[in-house]
Amino acid sequence: MVSARKPVSAPLVKNILLLDSEGKRVAVKYYCDEWATQQSKLAFEKSVFTKTHRTNARAEAEIGMFDGYIIVYKFVSDLLFYVTGGEDENELILSTVLQAFFDAVGLLLRNNVVEKRTVLENLDLILLCLDELVDGGIILETDANVVASRVAMRGADADLPLSEQTISQALATAKETLARSLLK
Amino acid sequence: MNPRDKKDEDRDDETEYSPFYGIEKGAVLQDSRVFNDPQLDARRCAQVITKLLYLLNQGETFTKTEATEVFFAVTKLFQSKDVGLRRMVYLMIKEISPSSDEVIIVTSSLMKDMNSKTDLYRANAIRVLCKITDSALLGQIERYLKQAVVDKNVVVASAALVSGIHLLQTNPDIVRRWSNEVQEAVHSKAPLVQFHALALLHQIRQNDRLAVSKLVTSLTRGAIRSPLAQCLLIRYTSQVIHESSNGQGDRPFYDFLESCLRHKAEMVIFEAARAITEMRGVTSRELSPAITVLQLFLSSSKPVLRFAAVRTLNKVAMTHPLAVTNCNIDMESLISDQNRSIATLAITTLLKTGNESSVDRLMKQITNFMSDIADEFKIVVVEAIRSLCLKFPQKYRTLMNFLSNILREEGGFDYKKAIVDSILILIREIPDAKESGLSHLCEFIEDCEFTYLSTQILHLLGNEGPKTQDPSKYIRFIYNRVILENATVRASAVSALAKFGSVVEYLRPRILVLLRRCLYDNDDEVRDRATLYLKVLDEEQVAKKYLLEDVGVPLENLESSLRAYTSGYQLDESFDITSVPRDVKGPSAQDKKLAPGKKPQEVSGRGLENGVPAAGAGAQEAYVSLLSSIPEFAQLGKLFKSSPPVELTEAETEYSVNVVKHIFPAHIVFQFNCTNTIAEQLLENVSVIMELTEGDEFAEEATIPLKSLPCGAPGQTFVLMSRPENACAFGKFSNTLKFRVKEVDPSTGEADEDGYDDEYSLEDATVTANDYVLQVAVPNFRNAWEVMGPTFSKGDEWTLGVRDNLNEAVQAVINVLGMQPCEGTENVPSNARSHTCLLSGLFIGYVQVLVRLSFGIDPQKQVAMKLTVRAENQAVCDMIHEVIGNA
Incomplete structure (x- = not known):
């Protein structure tokens, strides 16, 4: 007899969190409805923060299992990056998503230091980055360069008049960084 | 957040510069008027959108009017040709998720973008449209989506495929029509397209085992390039292995899994190793290569790899401790790992694989370790120590001492409870440990908070x-x-x-x-x-x-009986403890209904989990008590038989419904157990419309609708049909679920006032012979056969056509009749040329029936059967033959 077995599913990301060094939200995105209310989301963020903020996740991404979720995380200056997946998720896939997010943010902030201030100043890019990384829990892209160039809408503005002042122009430097990183 | 808190927080931030310092919703909404300017300032508009998104991201909510206003204003921005602004507009529309009557405003703009020359416009427009669209609109754009799936541009193809994965939940029919295109996309050169296509293709076919198996067979030959897609393929492969393997002989596709252990991507190696360790009945030979790669991961510099490996090995240690002992040295070095999750997993693995001689050394290491980990990890360790102690009872002294030492240290309730529970279990299981355990506990309660x-x-x-x-x-x-x-x-x-x-x-x-x-x-x-x-x-x-x-009855049952007694009016009679049911019931459906925001329901489940009780004699009793609570069913007489639940919906659909048929002397009650899986919907006045498509002896007498069906709380609706008394009336019904839908606001749990009527078609239900027969064995068939005598009997010969073997023919006939095989005659020796099978049962009206089946198979695999029936009346004998004739 075939015993009951969980339905096979594609790797799913439950949420991505970007918190500051006090555990406050900088940018978050929940891809599933397991946290239905604002309170439950905040409670989750708080619990994750208290369990992780003392660890040293700067050189290498760290990992833990809390409340039945696998959480991979990586810190830089005053920013804490988290990616959450279900209990049975392949840890290495989650960590690939984390790394892509982390690297893409670095690319998008160009030559600036990755810290809370610069992230908030470029919050539009960070939110777009989350949107290009995962769609409704399904991993959309894992190559940080590709994510960053899609956020910058690279190649989409060829037919634009030069006179227009746009944020895409503000991104010109981002593209330079990209080009450089590609040339390396 | 109350205003004062906010102020305090702001003051804290004063030293720190933030572009959103002092941001207020009202002001930002005011700002959004710039969207209406005839001369759009793209830069400024993008800033305002960012502010709106910031507010949403911080948990601010917009009222319906505010959201509508913002949405309408944002739609104006499609006039701007600015690329960056357009990208923000796409995001904003998704975040604000407009209601269905508003969507229409942006559809044409988005459809225009979908046909744009710019690929990034197309990709984003597809994602936005699919997120906000309804099925009517989807019909209009389906053609484009289908084309987009095979678009040469990677972004566009991925956008369409991922949207397809989401749409499959709501509009499966439309997405299924893309099968050919999706299949083509699986062979795309772009890694992520391949991954998305494979995920969608599998989801389209997941209920078709054969198709999944074919998919796996063709792809394991090496068509997959993307590591993520390879991980998916490994998951699908292990599903096929799980469903096909019978635990003997060579496992199909094992070689594929094993070859993935040499893949260059770590995620694939790990996925494969994990899949191998999770195979049912895995042998140590099969395990060994997987364990080897996991062991290498244990000494990786990356915590994620170490964690993944130690967690998997920990699970393996539960079933195959010997296979993991090779890793013990690496495990021991992980006890001092910086990451306490990894250290805890290493310790508990060691506790599972350790042998008696290593216990003392291990305990010494753990004692140092316990002081610097969190309670939740300590609990895991305590549980591991408990099982270790049960495994090596001679070591109880060391382990019991350890438990009593940690019991004296600081700790929260859950941790202390885990320790006390462990000591209690050890006292119960290991007689020698009793006295020392009791005195440890005595000391503990001296100072227990x-x-x-x-x-x-x-x-x-x-x-x-x-x-x-x-x-x-x-x-x-x-x-x-x-x-x-x-x-x-x-x-x-x-x-x-x-x-x-x-x-x-x-x-x-x-x-x-x-x-x-x-x-x-x-x-x-x-x-x-x-x-x-x-x-x-x-x-x-x-x-x-x-x-x-002991009182002799479960305490919950006693409590509920006493409650019923004290709330009743017959207090002059004394309470009878024998009336308390002795079955232990699962968590009652009533408890679930008392969850906040959910109204109690008219028809109560009475301790039936999902309306379906656990199998066995308890099941029938639970059904009787459920049915007798409904006045319409009071006069139906004694319940003859309740069928096992039959699913009327496919797995993972919006509403899941199964039916239980209750056979009464002159009626059938169809009990539909319904579950609503859509959190945004409250269903009211739920009923099932049954139409007779075959058979003519049934007449509908009553329908008992279900007042309300919130998401997640199962409920029941009933249909009562009459039929001639004690007759075995057969029939087939087509069923439609009818209900009124009310939208539920997920943030408040409140349902809308207005709803609309809707229907959902279910699969057909049949009433067949085996609904009318109880499987009742007779102790001695030959004796019973003689006693019954040939007064009412009937014999005939049938041909059953070509069958693989006799066993298949025998099982088929047993299933059709639904009777109890006697004396183990349902088992056919392999390669048998002939076989006799004996069946007994009680038919409706409690008529005893005995059946003797003689089977024979010829070299051309033609099966012939001789069927002899003896029963307490002739009608049943004739009926059995009729059933076989119709089958």
Whole structure:
């Protein structure tokens, strides 16, 4: 007899969190409805923060299992990056998503230091980055360069008049960084 | 957040510069008027959108009017040709998720973008449209989506495929039509497209085992490039292995999994290793290559890899401890890992794989480790130590000491409870450990801040203490509780004392003195107990009965019966304990309904989990009590049989419905167990419309609708059909679920006032012969056959056509008749050329039926069957033949 077995599913990301060094939200995105209310989301963020903020996740991404979720995380200056997946998720896939997010943010902030201030100043890019990384829990892209160039809408503005002042122009430097990183 | 908090927080931030400092919703909404300017300032508009998104991201909510206004304003921005702004507009529309009547405003703009020359516009437009669209609109754009799936541009193809994965939940029919295109996309050169296409293709085919198996067979030959897609393929492969393997012989696709262990991507290697360890009945030979790669991961510099490996090995250790022992040295070095999750997993793995001689050394290492980990990890360790102790009972002294030491240290309730539970279990399982365990517990309650644990321990002392060598030593500990503790603990201490008094004769006079002192306690319960025990201790037999014997019925059942009794009107009759049901019921459906925001329902489940009780005799009883609670069914007479539930919907659909057929002498009650899985919907007035498509002996008498069906709380609706008394009427019904849908706001849980009527078609239900037969075995078939005699009998010969083997033919006939095979005759020896199978059963009206089946198979695999029936009346004999004839 075939015993009951969980339905096979594609790797799913439950949420991505970007918190500051006090555990406050900088940018978050929940891809599933397991946290239905604002309170439950905040409670989750708080619990994750208290369990992780003392660890040293700067050189290498760290990992833990809390409340039945696998959480991979990586810190830089005053920013804490988290990616959450279900209990049975392949840890290495989650960590690939984390790394892509982390690297893409670095690319998008160009030559600036990755810290809370610069992230908030470029919050539009960070939110777009989350949107290009995962769609409704399904991993959309894992190559940080590709994510960053899609956020910058690279190649989409060829037919634009030069006179227009746009944020895409503000991104010109981002593209330079990209080009450089590609040339390396 | 209240305004003051906000201010305080802002003040904290003052030193820190933030572009959103002092941001207010009202002001930002004001700002969004720039979207309406005839000369759009793209840069400024993008800034305002960012501010709106910031507010949403921080948890601010917009009222419906605000959201509508913002949405309409944002749609104006499609006039701008600015690329960056357009990208923000896409995101904003998704975040604001407009209602269906608003969507129409942006559809044309988005459809225009979908046909744009710019690929990024197309990709984003597809994602936005699919997120906000309804099925009517989807029909219009389906053609584009289907084309987009095979678009040469990677972004566009991925956008369409991922949207397809989401749409499959709501509009499966449309997405299924893309199968060919998706199949083509699986062979795309772009890694992520391949991944998305494979995920979608599998989801389209997941209910078709054969198709999944074919998919796996063709792809494992090496068409996959993307590591993510390869991980998916491994998951699908292990599903196929799981469904096909019978635990013997060579496993299909094992070689594929094994080859993935040499893949260059770590995620694939790990996925494969994990898949191998999770195979059912995996052998040590199959395990060994997987363990080897996991062992390499253990010494990786990356914590994620170490964690993944140690977690998997920990699971393997539960079933195959020997396979993991090779990794013990690497595991021991992980005890000092910076990451405490990894250290805990390493320790618990070692505890599972360790042998008796290593226990002492291990415990020493753990003692240092325990002080610097969090409670939740400590609990895991405590549980591992408990199982270790059960495995090596001789080591109880070391392990029990360890437990009692950590019991004395600081810790929260859950941690202490885990320790106490472990000691309780060890006391129960290892007789030698009893005395030392009890004295550890006595010491613990001297200084225990948790009432629950104190009462639990006192109860145990009362039961176990009197049976020990020297019961008197426990009296002091217990009586101390009476002096020093709160009322709840005092009451259980009094009970424990009384138990000593009743069992240990020489202690009784002293116990009586102690109990008398308790008569002056200032708590009612304590005084009542003391009074009762003083009274019963006078009479030894009564005391034993009251104090030591179990009541004999589950306490929850007793409680609910007593509640029913005290709320009823027949208090002049005394309560009868024999009327309390003895079955232990699962968590009752009623408890679920009391969850906040959910209204209690008209038809109660009465302890039926999902309306389907556990199998066995208890099931029938639970059904009887459910049905008798419904007035319409009161006059139907005795329930003859309830069928097992038959699913009328596919797995993972919006509404899941199964039917249980209850056969009464002249009626059938169809019980539809419905579950609503859509959180945004409340269904009301749910009923099932049954139309007879085959058969003519049924007449519908009543329908009992379900008042309301919130998401996640199963409910039942019933249809009552009459049929000629004691007749075996067969039929087939087409079923439609009818209900009124009310939208539920997920943030508040409130349902909309207005709803609309809707239908959902279900699969057909049939009533066949095996609904009318009870499987009742006869002890001696030959005897029964002779006793029954040939008064009413009928024999005939049938050909069953070509079958693979006799076993298949025998099982088919047993299934059609639904009768009980006797004397193990349902098992056919392999390669048998002929076989006799004996069946017995009770047909409706309690008519006993015996059937003798003789099968024969010829070299061309033609199966012939001789069927002889003996029964208590001729009609049933004829019917059995009719059933076979129609099958």
